[in-house]
Amino acid sequence: MTTVAAHRVPGRLGRFTLRTFRPQIYVTYGVLWVCALEGSAVALTGTPWRPTGATCVRAVSVVLVLLFLRMLDEQKDLEYDRVHHPERPLVTGAISAAELRGAMAVLAVVAAGLNAALSATAVLLVLAAFAHGLLAALLERVSAAVRDRQLLNLAVVCPVQVLLGCYVYGSTAAAGTVTADWRGAVLIVLCVCVFLHFEFARKTAWEAPPGARLYSADLGTGPSVLIVMGLVAGAVACQIVLFAADGGSLWPLSCLPAVLPLWGARRFSTARRGGWPLLPATGFVLGTHLALALQAVALR
Known part of the structure; x- marks a missing residue:
């Protein structure tokens, strides 16, 4: 030693x-x-x-x-x-x-x-x-x-x-x-969905080298992709539940970063090789949190 x-x-x-x-x-x-x-x-x-x-x-x-x-x-x-x-x-x-x-x-x-x-x-x-x-x-x-x-x-x-x-x-x-009320639980679920989107995205790939720790290796690439995009849908749904009912004009702002995973899914599906592109996955995480914070600051 x-x-x-x-x-x-x-x-x-x-x-x-x-x-x-x-x-x-x-x-x-x-x-x-x-x-x-x-x-x-x-x-x-x-x-x-x-x-x-x-x-x-x-x-x-x-x-x-x-x-x-x-x-x-x-x-x-x-x-x-x-x-x-x-x-x-x-x-x-x-x-x-x-x-x-x-x-x-x-x-x-x-x-x-x-x-x-x-x-x-x-x-x-x-x-x-x-x-x-x-x-x-x-x-x-x-x-x-x-x-x-x-x-x-x-x-x-x-x-x-x-x-x-x-x-x-x-x-x-x-x-x-x-x-504290039920909306706190929905906020936490929203943040967990955003995190898990990135977690599944970074471990989803078309190929699985021996010993690689990938969700796509256990589930298959198709199901892993569905989970990645399902988590994006879950995050958007949480935002609609929380903010749309109040009629706030800014709430679509926090949903806008969901476009990035759609772009990532298209790139991944078109390539048919390699791993999920991490740039749009990272952008979704940072963009969603930033948009939520800006929305809170700009509230009138």
């Missing part, structure tokens, strides 16, 4: 983060997700949304949880990466499991401390997301079925998205900014 000098650890962690947790993607996603969910919750009360210090705490907390999960994934995927991704930092020794575990502990403590300034409810909800990540990793370690079967693995891992949605909405309600 190689011992790393303490003064080198921050730099190694920084390089790991920049390589595997690209800020332009993950931080942007986390911030927009919080703004879309919190902003929409406030807008549904009939009040224009404006970011506050609490919004910043929620955004930072979500990003910290996402980084925590990325560090956890690096460890739990080690054996798979040794075969399929030998360039990964943990495989090459650019970072160690001990360094990652130490950083994960710090992330959890920092998130709990930040949310202590909001409410006890916020602390409990954000820690629930950290705890679920650890529980899911434990289940993957002890169960080959959870580890190797893509759909079962998704069923075990995906609830963290629900928990983060509950954290954002629940902490907003606990602050008295909104009154």
Whole structure:
């Protein structure tokens, strides 16, 4: 076992983060997700949304949880990466499991401390997301079925998205900014549909190399494509349920990014080879969250 000098650890962690947790993607996603969910919750009360210090705490907390999960994934995927991704930092020794575990502990403590300034409810909800990540990793370690079967693995891992949605909405309600009701559940389902669209899209391809972890390998390409587009339809349906009944003139704005998956589906079907184009899938995620946030700000 190689011992790393303490003064080198921050730099190694920084390089790991920049390589595997690209800020332009993950931080942007986390911030927009919080703004879309919190902003929409406030807008549904009939009040224009404006970011506050609490919004910043929620955004930072979500990003910290996402980084925590990325560090956890690096460890739990080690054996798979040794075969399929030998360039990964943990495989090459650019970072160690001990360094990652130490950083994960710090992330959890920092998130709990930040949310202590909001409410006890916020602390409990954000820690629930950290705890679920650890529980899911434990289940993957002890169960080959959870580890190797893509759909079962998704069923075990995906609830963290629900928990983060509950954290954002629940902490907003606990602050008295909104009154919790059924629309909160629909907002969370909307965000989960947007995330799962990207999750299925990035693991849908015409070919399945041996050992590849693809949903299309388990389900078939056709059914996987139907799920990708069904999740887009689910996200649009949630927006119609939430916003169309109020007669707001801006609600079609948040549905406009759904054009991107249609373009992606056309490109994928025409190519008949390779994987689902990630640009339109990413654009749908970022575009939907951005449009929801702008809609909340522009409410009259």
